[in-house]
Amino acid sequence: xxxxxxxxxxxxxxFGIAAPFLFPAFKVQLSILCVLIILATTWNIQGGEMGxxxxxxxxxxxxxxxxxxxxxxxxxxxLAEWTESGGEKxxxxxxxxxFQGMAVGLLVAAVVxxxxxxxxxxxxxxLRGHYFAICTLGLGVxxxxxxxxxxxxxAGQGFTTPPFPDVxxxxxxxxxxxxxxxxxxxxxxxxVRGIYSTRFKLILNAIRDNExxxxxxxxxxxxxxxxxxxxxxxxxxxxxxxxxxxxxxIDSTDVAFDGREMGVFMVLMAILGGKGTLWGPIIGATVFxxxxxxxxxxxxxxxxxxxxxxxxxxxxxxPEGIMGWLRExxxxxxxxxxxxxxxxxxxxxx
Amino acid sequence: MKINKIIVSFISAAxxxxxxxxxxxxxVVGDKIVLGAAxxxxxxxxxxxxxxxxxxxxxxxxxxxxxxxxxGGKTYKFDIxxxxxxxxxxxxxxxxxxLISQDGVEFMLGPYSSGLTKAIAxxxxxxxxxxxxxxxxxxxxxxxxxxxxxxxxxxxxxxxxVAIDLAVEKNNGKPVTVAMAFEQDAFSxxxxxxxxxxxxxxxxxxxxxxxxxxxxxxxxATLVKVKQMKPDVLVxxxxxxGALTAIRxxxxxKVDVPxxxxxxxxxxxLSKQHGKNSQYALCASQWHKTLTYKDxxxxxxxxxxxxFTKEFGYAPPYQAAESSAALLVFKDAFxxxxxxxxxxxxxxxxxxxxxxxxxxxxxxxxxxxxxxxxVLFQVMCDDGGKCxxxxxAPTKWASAKLIHPIPSWSQR
Numbered sequence: 001x002x003x004x005x006x007x008x009x010x011x012x013x014x015f016g017i018a019a020p021f022l023f024p025a026f027k028v029q030l031s032i033l034c035v036l037i038i039l040a041t042t043w044n045i046q047g048g049e050m051g052x053x054x055x056x057x058x059x060x061x062x063x064x065x066x067x068x069x070x071x072x073x074x075x076x077x078x079l080a081e082w083t084e085s086g087g088e089k090x091x092x093x094x095x096x097x098x099f100q101g102m103a104v105g106l107l108v109a110a111v112v113x114x115x116x117x118x119x120x121x122x123x124x125x126x127l128r129g130h131y132f133a134i135c136t137l138g139l140g141v142x143x144x145x146x147x148x149x150x151x152x153x154x155a156g157q158g159f160t161t162p163p164f165p166d167v168x169x170x171x172x173x174x175x176x177x178x179x180x181x182x183x184x185x186x187x188x189x190x191x192v193r194g195i196y197s198t199r200f201k202l203i204l205n206a207i208r209d210n211e212x213x214x215x216x217x218x219x220x221x222x223x224x225x226x227x228x229x230x231x232x233x234x235x236x237x238x239x240x241x242x243x244x245x246x247x248x249x250i251d252s253t254d255v256a257f258d259g260r261e262m263g264v265f266m267v268l269m270a271i272l273g274g275k276g277t278l279w280g281p282i283i284g285a286t287v288f289x290x291x292x293x294x295x296x297x298x299x300x301x302x303x304x305x306x307x308x309x310x311x312x313x314x315x316x317x318x319p320e321g322i323m324g325w326l327r328e329x330x331x332x333x334x335x336x337x338x339x340x341x342x343x344x345x346x347x348x349x350x
Numbered sequence: 351m352k353i354n355k356i357i358v359s360f361i362s363a364a365x366x367x368x369x370x371x372x373x374x375x376x377x378v379v380g381d382k383i384v385l386g387a388a389x390x391x392x393x394x395x396x397x398x399x400x401x402x403x404x405x406x407x408x409x410x411x412x413x414x415x416x417x418x419x420x421x422g423g424k425t426y427k428f429d430i431x432x433x434x435x436x437x438x439x440x441x442x443x444x445x446x447x448x449l450i451s452q453d454g455v456e457f458m459l460g461p462y463s464s465g466l467t468k469a470i471a472x473x474x475x476x477x478x479x480x481x482x483x484x485x486x487x488x489x490x491x492x493x494x495x496x497x498x499x500x501x502x503x504x505x506x507x508x509x510x511x512v513a514i515d516l517a518v519e520k521n522n523g524k525p526v527t528v529a530m531a532f533e534q535d536a537f538s539x540x541x542x543x544x545x546x547x548x549x550x551x552x553x554x555x556x557x558x559x560x561x562x563x564x565x566x567x568x569x570x571a572t573l574v575k576v577k578q579m580k581p582d583v584l585v586x587x588x589x590x591x592g593a594l595t596a597i598r599x600x601x602x603x604k605v606d607v608p609x610x611x612x613x614x615x616x617x618x619x620l621s622k623q624h625g626k627n628s629q630y631a632l633c634a635s636q637w638h639k640t641l642t643y644k645d646x647x648x649x650x651x652x653x654x655x656x657x658f659t660k661e662f663g664y665a666p667p668y669q670a671a672e673s674s675a676a677l678l679v680f681k682d683a684f685x686x687x688x689x690x691x692x693x694x695x696x697x698x699x700x701x702x703x704x705x706x707x708x709x710x711x712x713x714x715x716x717x718x719x720x721x722x723x724x725v726l727f728q729v730m731c732d733d734g735g736k737c738x739x740x741x742x743a744p745t746k747w748a749s750a751k752l753i754h755p756i757p758s759w760s761q762r
Contacts, residue, residue, distance in 0.1 A: 024451075025451045025452040026452070027451075028444055028447045028448070028451075029444075029448075032444070090493065090494060090495040145563065148534045148561075148563075149534070149561060155534065155539065155561075156532075156533070156534030156535050156536065156538070156539045156561065157488070157490065157535075157536045157539050157540070158439070158465055158468060158536050160468060160472070160490075160494065163472050163475070163476070164476065170476070170477060173476065174451075243440075247439065247440050247443045247444075247469065248443055248469065248472040248473065249439050249443060249465075249468050249469040249472070251439050251440075251465055251469075251535075251536075252534070253564055254437075254438050254439050254440065254465070254564075255438075255439050255440045255469075258438075258440070261438070261440075296433070296434070300391070300432070300433065300434055301391055301392070301434060303392075303434065304392065
């Protein structure tokens with residue numbers, strides 16, 4: 001790691017730690033930003049590096065959300081009575097119960113989706129191109145409908161997650177969820193950065209560029225595809241678990257298996273920032289979130305039109321995303337050697 | 351790596367944007383009491399969201415023009431900050447947080463639908479922000495021990511149980527067979543529980559119990575079953591879209607059923623949109639213009655109906671009426687508390703006991719209004735095809751006699 005890099009990382013880290021105190025009113029938005037970055041970054045493993053456009057990552061996110069909340073409640077109280085809609089009883093978590101439950105819940109929320117990703121991946125990662133995209137699109141929709149029929153997790157009534165216990169002051173809840181999501185974001189970043197510096201990334205790229213050739217070279221592509229998806233599932237599950245606690249209410253199709261919003265947003269963010277790069281999804285998610293919050297404030301009623309325009313602009317002017325655009329403009333800054341003669345020749349051709 | 355510079359500049363741009371978007375309001379600015387509300391202006395609840403917003407606006411204008419709110423010898427006017435929650439609970443919870451922590455709102459009005467209210471209530475509760483809501487009827491809202499939540503409407507399980515009782519009564523006290531089709535959302539599922547209780551109480555039998563998807567556009571499968579099983583009562587609940595879909599497909603498929611009980615008929619403007627096809631549908635309603643409640647601001651139901659129609663160009667469904675009532679409750683509570691202290695206002699709200707054009711309002715421990723019964727109306731059409739909603743139950747308010755059983759399609 002060179003010196004510039006170190007300064008950058010320390011800068012971002014200290015900004016991340018200071019952010020909730022610098023902008024105390026924006027803690028929730030900042031936490032959501034962290035979750036969005038996690039989702040975009042993990043989607044990029046499939047969509048960007050591996051060339052498999054997955055709409056199914058929302059499955060792991062929703063699964064994590066339901067699992068975390070269920071474990072958090074189920075460890076201490078009967079889950080069925082908690083979610084029963086006409087229930088007369090009120091259960092209250094003590095602070096110790098809440099945090100213990102959250103910790104175990106997050107663990108389960110990470111592990112189970114990983115296993116599920118392995119199982120599903122084994123059966124559907126054989127599909128390619130559009131077929132894979134459509135199939136994964138179905139996964140999220142199906143999961144939403146199925147979970148909307150399971151009584152023990154509240155079915156159509158939804159699931160109210162345990163309220164934050166009475167510790168500290170009014171700000172504690174926001175700070176807790178912010179730092180939780182920030183820590184998971186850092187873990188995700190370290191993990192993904194680590195992966196991208198190994199042969200694993202090259203194999204994913206090989207799959208993207210020509211899967212048959214990669215296979216002919218002796219790479220067991222299926223194995224790598226599954227492992228890649230499991231890594232995404234692990235962090236998506238964690239992100240979902242945190243989001244469930246942050247929102248406080250889980251609805252099967254609108255909050256958990258929210259393919260229409262989160263499922264599409266994660267793709268958009270990665271494309272906006274530049275898929276197939278480490279920093280692209282992060283920049284994309286940040287820009288997207290800021291624009292979105294801005295539109296929601298200043299274009300009330302027209303926010304989706306504004307968002308639509310943004311998407312059109314991205315597709316037309318930045319088809320390779322912000323990072324891709326920058327790379328084209330300043331290739332030397334990305335460590336690419338540019339032949340001046342060649343560039344001049346191109347300019348003349350135009 | 352020069353790329354770092356680019357990234358750093360992006361982050362600083364983000365920071366600048368974030369900091370400039372801080373717009374601060376206070377709860378009481380000058381002579382204004384600022385209330386906050388997340389409303390579904392887009393998404394699947396958008397039509398009812400607009401009814402809610404119109405109801406709020408109508409009451410704000412009326413109260414402001416009639417002298418405003420008097421607190422501590424000073425006169426204040428209501429003002430509302432709206433955001434669009436897109437009919438999405440996640441968004442609603444975020445917006446509640448935003449209204450309270452960024453906009454500094456200290457008093458909230460409810461969103462439309464039980465699911466969204468469920469998402470907002472934990473937030474308002476955490477900050478101790480009193481919320482008067484007019485459109486979250488799910489019973490589970492009132493069993494969570496919320497202290498700052500007040501609902502001017504009767505809970506959802508009371509919507510259609512009366513219909514089952516009515517069917518049993520018409521069947522000479524003998525049990526009936528019931529077919530049920532409910533959307534998978536917090537409100538409709540609660541209506542279902544109420545119906546199930548009524549079925550159990552009367553010893554009746556459920557023959558169909560279907561869950562319908564959100565964004566309800568098709569329930570043909572259920573109706574085919576209804577045609578086969580020939581139940582005595584068909585109960586459908588799925589907000590506005592559910593009501594429209596049910597009437598459209600029942601008339602298309604010529605499904606004969608002696609009693610059809612639904613919710614949201616008036617919000618869906620059924621009698622206007624489907625005319626004679628919607629005839630005989632029995633609908634649960636929180637309010638009807640012919641009820642004889644009175645207050646100083648809107649006088650009575652008929653006047654409210656006329657004023658609202660003049661202002662917004664359509665007859666007010668109960669969603670609008672109850673939303674207007676929420677502001678009357680707030681005004682009353684502010685004046686009794688004679689303060690803007692959140693705790694005092696909350697206590698004043700809890701002690702509310704008043705009559706509005708919409709009905710009596712008195713809150714139980716859990717925050718639900720216990721002093722206002724539901725009414726059932728039936729869509730009735732004259733020969734010219736002009737349809738009207740007429741209250742048929744309870745008998746105290748009835749302005750017409752229930753037509754039962756519904757004549758078969760071949761005789762209509």
